[in-house]
Amino acid sequence: METIVMAPAAGRKKADVIRFLDRLSLSFDPKVQVTVLLEEDGELLATGSRDKNLLKCIGVSPERRGEGLAAAVMTVLVQDAIAAGFSHLFLFTTPSNQELFSGLGFYPIAVTGDVLLMENQKNGVRDFVASFAVPDTKGITGAIVANANPFTNGHLYLVETAASQCGTLHLFILSEEQSTFPFEVRMELAQKTAARFPNVFVHPTGEYLISSATFPNYFLKDKSRTAEVNCALDLEVFCKCFAKPLHITRRYVGEEPFCPVTARYNQALRETLPGNGIELITIPRREENGLAVSASQVRRLLAEGKLEEIRPLVPEPTFSYLASLKNSPERNPL
Amino acid sequence: MPLDSLIILQEGTRLKIEKTAVAGTMESSDIMVTLSPGSVGGIEIELESSVEKQFGNAIRSTIQDVLTELDVKNAHVKALDKGALDCTVRARVKTAAYRACNCDSYQFGGQN
Numbered sequence: 110m111e112t113i114v115m116a117p118a119a120g121r122k123k124a125d126v127i128r129f130l131d132r133l134s135l136s137f138d139p140k141v142q143v144t145v146l147l148e149e150d151g152e153l154l155a156t157g158s159r160d161k162n163l164l165k166c167i168g169v170s171p172e173r174r175g176e177g178l179a180a181a182v183m184t185v186l187v188q189d190a191i192a193a194g195f196s197h198l199f200l201f202t203t204p205s206n207q208e209l210f211s212g213l214g215f216y217p218i219a220v221t222g223d224v225l226l227m228e229n230q231k232n233g234v235r236d237f238v239a240s241f242a243v244p245d246t247k248g249i250t251g252a253i254v255a256n257a258n259p260f261t262n263g264h265l266y267l268v269e270t271a272a273s274q275c276g277t278l279h280l281f282i283l284s285e286e287q288s289t290f291p292f293e294v295r296m297e298l299a300q301k302t303a304a305r306f307p308n309v310f311v312h313p314t315g316e317y318l319i320s321s322a323t324f325p326n327y328f329l330k331d332k333s334r335t336a337e338v339n340c341a342l343d344l345e346v347f348c349k350c351f352a353k354p355l356h357i358t359r360r361y362v363g364e365e366p367f368c369p370v371t372a373r374y375n376q377a378l379r380e381t382l383p384g385n386g387i388e389l390i391t392i393p394r395r396e397e398n399g400l401a402v403s404a405s406q407v408r409r410l411l412a413e414g415k416l417e418e419i420r421p422l423v424p425e426p427t428f429s430y431l432a433s434l435k436n437s438p439e440r441n442p443l
Numbered sequence: 444m445p446l447d448s449l450i451i452l453q454e455g456t457r458l459k460i461e462k463t464a465v466a467g468t469m470e471s472s473d474i475m476v477t478l479s480p481g482s483v484g485g486i487e488i489e490l491e492s493s494v495e496k497q498f499g500n501a502i503r504s505t506i507q508d509v510l511t512e513l514d515v516k517n518a519h520v521k522a523l524d525k526g527a528l529d530c531t532v533r534a535r536v537k538t539a540a541y542r543a544c545n546c547d548s549y550q551f552g553g554q555n
Contacts, residue, residue, distance in 0.1 A: 180469040180525075187475070188465055196463040196479060213469050214491060214523040229521075231489060 111148045112185055118144035118158070126166075129153045133168045141166060143193075145185045147178055157182040162195040163322055167202060183213045187229070198229040199322040218317070219349055221341040226322060234317050234350045241279065241312050241355060248276025251359040251390075252352065254318055255280065256404070258288040260298040260427050263363060263402035266395035271361040272306045274390075279355060284313040285320050289408055289442045294430065301426035317346055324374075340377050348385040359388045366394060366401055397421055407431075411441075460518045464542035467527075467535035474527035476506070476535040478543040481517035486510055492524035505529055509536040518543070 118126055118141075126144060127137045141158035144166075148154065155178040157167035164186050169178045190198055200215050204225045207217055215227035218234050228234065243250075251271050257264055272278045280303055282296050296313060303309045316322055323343040351357065360382060365372040375391070382389045394401035402422050410419050411431055420428055434441040460480045467475040481487055488503050506520055509532075520536070527535070 177470055180471075184468040184470065184475065187469075191463055191465045191477065196477070212493070214475070214521070231491075 110154075110181075112181065113146040113148065114143065114185060114189060115146070116143045117141060118146075122146060125153050126156050126158075129156060129170075130166055130168050133171075135166060135168050137166050143186070143189055145182050145189075147182055154178055155182045157186050159186055159190055159195075161321065162190065162198050162316070164190070164198060164200040167200070179209055180213060183210075187214075197233070197316065199316065200227045200229075201225070201322075202227065219323075219342060219345040221345050224342055226342055226346070234315075234346070235354070237315050237317065238351055238354050241310065243277050243279075243310055243355075246277045246356065249274065249359055250277045250279070250355060250357050251275035251361055252279045252281065252355070252357045253361045254283070254314065254347070255299070256283045256288055256319075257295045257299050258404050259290050259295060259407060259423065259431070260302055261402050261404050261407055261423050262397070262421075263395050263404070264299070265302055265424050266402075267361060267363045267392050268303055268306065268309060270392050271359075271390070272309050275359065276308060278306070278309045279357065280309055280311045281314045281318060281351075282311060283319055284315050287321075291442075298424075298427050298430060302424040317350065319343055340374050341381075344377060344381045348382070348387065352385065352387055358386060359390055361390045361392060364391055364394045364401075367403055367405060458513050458515045458540055458544045458546060460515060460540070460543045461545055462543055464539050466538035466542060467531075469523055469525065471525050472527060472531070474502075474522055474524040474532050474535050476532075476539040477521040478536075478539040479519040479521075480543075481519050484517055486515070486518055486520065488520045488522065490522045490524060492522075492526075494524070494526050501529075502527075502532055505532045506536050509533050510540065513537065513540050515540055 113122065115122060126146065130137050138158065138160060141160045144156065144158040146153055146156050154173050155169040158165055167179070167182065187198065200210060202210055202225050203223060204220050207225055210227055215229050216231050216233065218226045218228055220226070251274070253267060253271060255264055268278070268280060280299060282292070282299050284292050286292055288295065292313070296311070300311045303311050314320065323346050324340045360378065362375050362378065365375055378389050396402065400406070407419055407422055416432060416435065419431060423431070460478055463477060463479040465475060465477045467473050469475050486507060488506055490499060490503055492499050492502060502522065502524055506522060510518060
C-alpha cells in the first residue's frame with residue numbers, strides 16, 4: 110500500500126481521483142490544496158482532500174471498506190493540516206458516514222439533506238455559542254450577521270433600528286479572512302460604534318456562520334453564479350446552533366439592492382427562518398443623497414482617494430480608521 | 444530506568460507548548476495525540492477511546508504522567524485512541540510534546 114500526498118493533485122493522478130469519486134457519486138472540488146491517495150499496485154483505493162481547514166472529497170473503494178483505509182487517509186490529512194497550521198478542522202461528508210467519522214475524532218455540527226458538517230472539537234460550536242449568552246435577557250432577542258467591510262452608516266442604521274425593537278441584539282461579525290479589511294479591524298470598528306447601544310453585543314461568527322465551511326460560495330469571486338448559492342447548511346447552523354441556545358427569535362437584514370449573492374441569501378432566510386420560529390425583518394437601506402449607503406461604495410471611494418466623500422457615509426470610528434490609512438499606506442488593503 | 448530520563452534537556456529548560464503538534468495515527472492499536480497550548484492553565488485531557496470503559500482512566504493517567512515527567516505544566520491534549528498499548532501511549536505523547544515545543548534536543552537510546 111502506498112500513500113501519496115499531492116499539493117495540489119495534478120495530471121493523471123488527479124484524473125484518477127475525479128473518476129474514483131465519480132463512481133462514488135462524489136465530486137472533486139478543484140479548490141482543494143492537498144489530496145491524499147492510497148494506492149495498491151497502482152490502483153486507487155481511498156482518497157481525501159483538504160481546502161484550508163476543510164476536509165472533503167473523502168472516499169473509500171466499496172470493495173475495501175472496513176479495512177481502516179479511511180483512518181489511514183484521515184491520519185495523513187489531519188497530520189498535514191496541523192503541520193500547515195490548521196488545528197480546528199471541519200469535514201464534509203454524507204450523513205450515512207457520521208458513525209465512521211465519529212470514530213475518527215470528528216463531531217457533528219449540522220446536517221441538511223445530503224451534507225453532514227463535522228468538526229474535530231467536541232462541543233466546539235456549542236461552547237463557542239454558549240460564551241455569548243446574555244444573562245437576564247428581557248424582551249425579544251434579535252440577531253444581525255454582517256461582514257461590515259467596513260462598518261458604514263448603513264450598518265449603524267440597521268443596528269440602531271433593530272436595537273430599538275429588541276431587548277437584546279446580537280451582532281455577529283464574519284470572522285472569515287476573505288474580505289478587504291481584516292477581521293480584527295472589522296470587529297473593532299463594529300464594537301466601537303455599537304458601544305453606544307447598551308443592549309447590543311458584538312461577537313465573531315467564528316468559522317460557523319457564512320464561512321468557507323457553511324457557505325462556500327459566499328466568497329466566490331464570480332458573483333453572477335447565484336444559482337449555485339447553497340446556504341442550506343449555513344441556515345441550519347444559524348437556526349440550530351446559534352438561534353436556539355441564544356433564544357434568538359428575530360433576524361434583521363438590510364435590503365440588498367447590489368449584491369446578488371446576498372440577495373439570494375436573504376431570500377433563503379425568508380424561506381427558512383419562519384419554520385424555525387424566527388422572524389425575518391428586512392430594513393430598507395439608509396440613503397445618502399439619494400444613494401443607498403453600502404460598504405462596497407465606501408471601498409470604491411477609498412480606492413479613488415475620495416476620503417471626504419466617505420465622511421457622510423460612515424460612523425466616526427470607521428472614518429478615523431480610513432483616514433489613518435493615508436499616513437500608513439502599507440496598511441491600506443486597497 | 445524510566446524512559447523519560449533518557450531525554451537530555453538543557454539545564455533548567457521546561458518544555459513549553461508553543462504550537463499545536465500531533466503524533467500517532469488513527470489506525471488500530473495506535474493513539475493519535477494532538478497537543479496544543481493550554482487555555483485554562485494546567486493539563487486538560489480530552490480522550491476518545493475505543494476501549495474507554497476498560498482503559499479510559501489508565502490512558503488518561505499515562506498521558507498525565509508523561510507530561511508531568513516532561514515538566515509540561517500547561518497543555519490541551521486531544522487523544523484519539525484505538526486500543527494502543529501503554530508504551531505506545533507514552534511514545535506518542537512524548538513525541539507530540541517535543542514537536543509542540545519545537546524541541547529537538549533529545550537523544551534516542553540515551554545512556555551509551
